[in-house]
Structures are given as structure tokens and as C-alpha cells.
Amino acid sequence: MYYGYHIMVGLGTIFIGIMVLTSFLLWKGRLYKTKWLLWILMFMIPFPYIANTAGWYTAELGRQPWLVYNLMRMVDGVSPTVSSGNTLFTLLGFVGLYLLLGLLFLLLVLKIIRKGPEATKMALK
Ligand code: HEM
Numbered sequence: 020m021y022y023g024y025h026i027m028v029g030l031g032t033i034f035i036g037i038m039v040l041t042s043f044l045l046w047k048g049r050l051y052k053t054k055w056l057l058w059i060l061m062f063m064i065p066f067p068y069i070a071n072t073a074g075w076y077t078a079e080l081g082r083q084p085w086l087v088y089n090l091m092r093m094v095d096g097v098s099p100t101v102s103s104g105n106t107l108f109t110l111l112g113f114v115g116l117y118l119l120l121g122l123l124f125l126l127l128v129l130k131i132i133r134k135g136p137e138a139t140k141m142a143l144k
Pocket residue numbers: 027028029030031032034066067068070071072073074075076077078079081
């Protein structure tokens with residue numbers, strides 16, 4: 020939980036710094052000529068996903084052992100009518116669905132990258 024929280028906040032702070040710098044250079048009309056920052060921006064693509072996952076870890080691990088703080092523990096939230104087989108089946112269904120959506124996402128992103136940016140919007144002089 021400690022690392023989850025610090026990874027999230029660390030990345031969030033880095034994102035804010037990069038956003039301020041990027042906005043400033045965009046405003047000054049120098050962003051598209053500042054190659055090192057464009058590289059950083061491209062390599063930053065996976066990090067919001069990592070921050071998201073770390074944030075979720077923080078929330079889920081941080082609330083243990085409570086389902087509803089001070090009212091209901093996790094152990095009391097187990098449903099006697101849902102079997103472990105049902106849970107596994109649903110889990111596999113979600114894994115399959117998100118795998119499909121993830122692959123679709125990658126394919127679409129690759130398609131956009133291959134197409135490249137529109138030259139007219141690049142303000143390259
Ligand atoms: C300065 C930066 C940030 C601060 C101070 C911050 C703070 C927090 C706090 C206090 C929580 C609640 C933890 C709890 O349940 O008690 C949280 C949850 C979360 N954060 Fe962050 N966060 C930051 C950046 C980010 C970033 C950049 C992302 C994603 C791109 C992110 C994604 C999440 C997610 C997904 C949760 C879990 C929400 C939930 O399921 O309830 N956070 N954050």
C-alpha cells in the first residue's frame with residue numbers, strides 16, 4: 020500500500036511538472052521543435068495506466084479489513100449463495116473481455132501512430 024500510494028503520487032507530481040512545461044512551450048510555439056520533450060511525452064504513455072493501478076491498489080489495500088468502514092468487515096460480505104465456480108467463471112469472462120478491449124486499444128493506437136501527426140497542425144516553420 021505504501022509503495023502503491025507513493026508510485027501514484029510520484030507519477031501524478033511528475034505529470035503535473037511535464038504538463039506545465041509542455042503547456043508553456045506550446046504557448047511559446049516551441050513545443051514541436053523541442054525533440055527531447057516530445058520523446059518524453061511519447062514514453063509517458065503507459066504511466067497513467069500504472070498510476071491508475073497503483074491508486075486502485077491504495078484504495079483496495081488501504082480499506083482492509085473493512086468493506087464499509089467501522090460497520091462491516093470483508094469477511095462478513097461473503098455471499099453464501101455465490102459459489103467459487105461462479106466467481107471464477109465471471110472472473111474469466113472479465114479477463115477475456117478486457118483482453119479483447121486491450122488488444123483493440125493497442126491496434127487502434129498503432130494505427131494512429133502509423134498514420135502520424137497532421138503536418139498542418141504541427142506549426143513547423
Ligand atoms: C499528486 C497526485 C495524486 C494524489 C495526491 C492522489 C491521491 C489519492 C488518494 C488520497 C486516493 C484515495 C486513497 C484511498 O482510498 O484512501 C487516491 C486514489 C486513487 N488514485 Fe490517486 N492521487 C494522485 C495521482 C493519481 C494519478 C495521476 C492517478 C491516475 C492516473 C490516480 C489514480 C487513482 C485511483 C484509480 C485511485 C483509486 C480510486 C478508488 O478506487 O477509490 N491518482 N489518490
